[in-house]
Amino acid sequence: MNMHKYEKIWLLFGTATLLVFLTVVGVSAFYMGNQPPSCAVTIDPEKVHETAPFDNPGLVEIGDNEYQLTIVASAFNYDVGTDDKVVQIPKGATVHFNVTTADVVHGFELAGTNVNMMLEPGYISTYTNTFKNAGEFTLLCNEYCGVGHHMMAATIEVIE
Numbered sequence: 818m819n820m821h822k823y824e825k826i827w828l829l830f831g832t833a834t835l836l837v838f839l840t841v842v843g844v845s846a847f848y849m850g851n852q853p854p855s856c857a858v859t860i861d862p863e864k865v866h867e868t869a870p871f872d873n874p875g876l877v878e879i880g881d882n883e884y885q886l887t888i889v890a891s892a893f894n895y896d897v898g899t900d901d902k903v904v905q906i907p908k909g910a911t912v913h914f915n916v917t918t919a920d921v922v923h924g925f926e927l928a929g930t931n932v933n934m935m936l937e938p939g940y941i942s943t944y945t946n947t948f949k950n951a952g953e954f955t956l957l958c959n960e961y962c963g964v965g966h967h968m969m970a971a972t973i974e975v976i977e
């Protein structure tokens with residue numbers, strides 16, 4: 818079979834691209850442990866306020882500068898466990914976000930960070946983030962959830 822030179826180059830390029838892609842996905846999944854979020858962690862959406870730890874939202878220290886932050890989202894509020902909806906976290910802390918919604922779908926986004934999750938009724942969404950820089954971060958809702966959608970906010974303060 819006679820193949821044109823450009824055709825060979827193109828085939829070689831295609832095969833190499835595929836190999837690079839599979840290598841990147843493989844290393845990411847098996848070596849670095851990047852997995853899609855679990856859909857297996859469920860909660861009865863009718864009993865969110867009675868189910869631990871969501872019956873007592875807020876920040877809990879679980880290790881050396883390591884915290885679990887439990888938050889309950891509902892229309893149109895983030896219950897972060899404080900009256901002023903401000904959570905203070907020391908700089909450098911690793912925070913495990915543990916969030917669910919008591920009613921409809923909300924978009925949990927901590928502006929300026931990689932924390933960005935969809936909250937679905939019946940599921941628990943988790944994400945771990947280390948706060949390397951001090952500052953004030955706004956927790957907002959990026960999924961339209963009703964008339965008060967724009968008022969859904971809280972603040973994470975990373976202090977020195």
Ligand code: CUA
Pocket residue numbers: 891892893922923924958959960961962963966967969
């Ligand atoms: Cu919650 Cu928009």
